[in-house]
Amino acid sequence: MGKNTCDFCGETSYMLFPCKNCGQSYCAIHRLPENHDCTGSIPSPRDYTPFGSTPGNAATYSQAALEQDSPGEYSWEPNITEFDGDPFDPSSGVVIKGVMLPKLKEPFHIAIAFAIMFFIGILTAMSIFSQLVLPSFTSVERAIFPYLLASISTGGFLTHEFSHRQVGRHYGLPARFRLLTFGMLLTAIGVGGYLMSSGTFPPFALPGAVVVIGLDNRDHAGKCKIAGPLSNFIISCIIFPVIFLIPPGNDEYRVLLLYGAYINTFLGVFNMLPVGLLDGANIFKWNKKYYFLLMAGLVAFLVTEFVFFYNTSLFLTIY
Ligand SMILES: [Zn+2]
Ligand SMILES: [Zn+2]
Ligand SMILES: [Zn+2]
Numbered sequence: 001m002g003k004n005t006c007d008f009c010g011e012t013s014y015m016l017f018p019c020k021n022c023g024q025s026y027c028a029i030h031r032l033p034e035n036h037d038c039t040g041s042i043p044s045p046r047d048y049t050p051f052g053s054t055p056g057n058a059a060t061y062s063q064a065a066l067e068q069d070s071p072g073e074y075s076w077e078p079n080i081t082e083f084d085g086d087p088f089d090p091s092s093g094v095v096i097k098g099v100m101l102p103k104l105k106e107p108f109h110i111a112i113a114f115a116i117m118f119f120i121g122i123l124t125a126m127s128i129f130s131q132l133v134l135p136s137f138t139s140v141e142r143a144i145f146p147y148l149l150a151s152i153s154t155g156g157f158l159t160h161e162f163s164h165r166q167v168g169r170h171y172g173l174p175a176r177f178r179l180l181t182f183g184m185l186l187t188a189i190g191v192g193g194y195l196m197s198s199g200t201f202p203p204f205a206l207p208g209a210v211v212v213i214g215l216d217n218r219d220h221a222g223k224c225k226i227a228g229p230l231s232n233f234i235i236s237c238i239i240f241p242v243i244f245l246i247p248p249g250n251d252e253y254r255v256l257l258l259y260g261a262y263i264n265t266f267l268g269v270f271n272m273l274p275v276g277l278l279d280g281a282n283i284f285k286w287n288k289k290y291y292f293l294l295m296a297g298l299v300a301f302l303v304t305e306f307v308f309f310y311n312t313s314l315f316l317t318i319y
Contacts, residue, residue, distance in 0.1 A: 004095065008036035018093030087213055088176045096211065100179040109179045113207040117157050120191060120205045121150025128259060137252040145256055152260035156235055156267050161210045163227035168212035171220045179208040222286025225279045229294060232268030236261045236301045248317035258308055258315065265301040272298060
């Protein structure tokens, strides 16, 4: 059996669990000794009562989770429950596919993602502000604005991910930010495309995401998923009115905030696309009304931002 297959059923599984009795690895369905004709003779260090022995949180969903679990289905929300210990720690024996540097703790993953997002944010912002011509735009502002815009875009990304993480934790589920191999590949392609096209294609980055374990309750999954793009919508709602509070004559700050709002809106809309592993796919399945409401709000922002970009007289004060 390969590294990613269950030693009982042979299915390729997103997560594998070591059996403390026999030492073999199993999928979520065959994880417990009674479910894989366990031959181990080592006495179990804990009581393996399959369901309901642990009060509260994730254990409550275990029965439903194990029945519905389909090993081999590719998902960021594997249905595991009743796993004592930290499933994100590789020494627990749990294999989470697609995670880069699994041995590194969450703060390192966040720091690496932050550095990548910030670097790409500066790249984008430099090309924006190098083309900006405004009489009030000073050389000092020209030097610091890329850092300000990179802070807004990185802040939007982290707020999005932490919104998922906190809602997951609210439901008692293990949730961590992880660097993802696929995301890093997309990031490399995105940055490479940007550099090779000399800035024609906007750089694209998605170094990682929050992985929530045991998100099998559809209502909880929907709320956990919608938290991300909803946070981008809220950030845009906060930034947008501030644009018009900036005193006339400081148009460069209006441009900065409009780009900040745009990047946030774009992040929200992109994640709301109802395809693949994106948040939108789960939200659409969960509640179509909420899906269309949030998508309509985000698209309204996106359209408004484009109207402003192409009609600068609507928000700039100097001519
Ligand atoms: Zn199995
Ligand atoms: Zn066993
Ligand atoms: Zn998301």
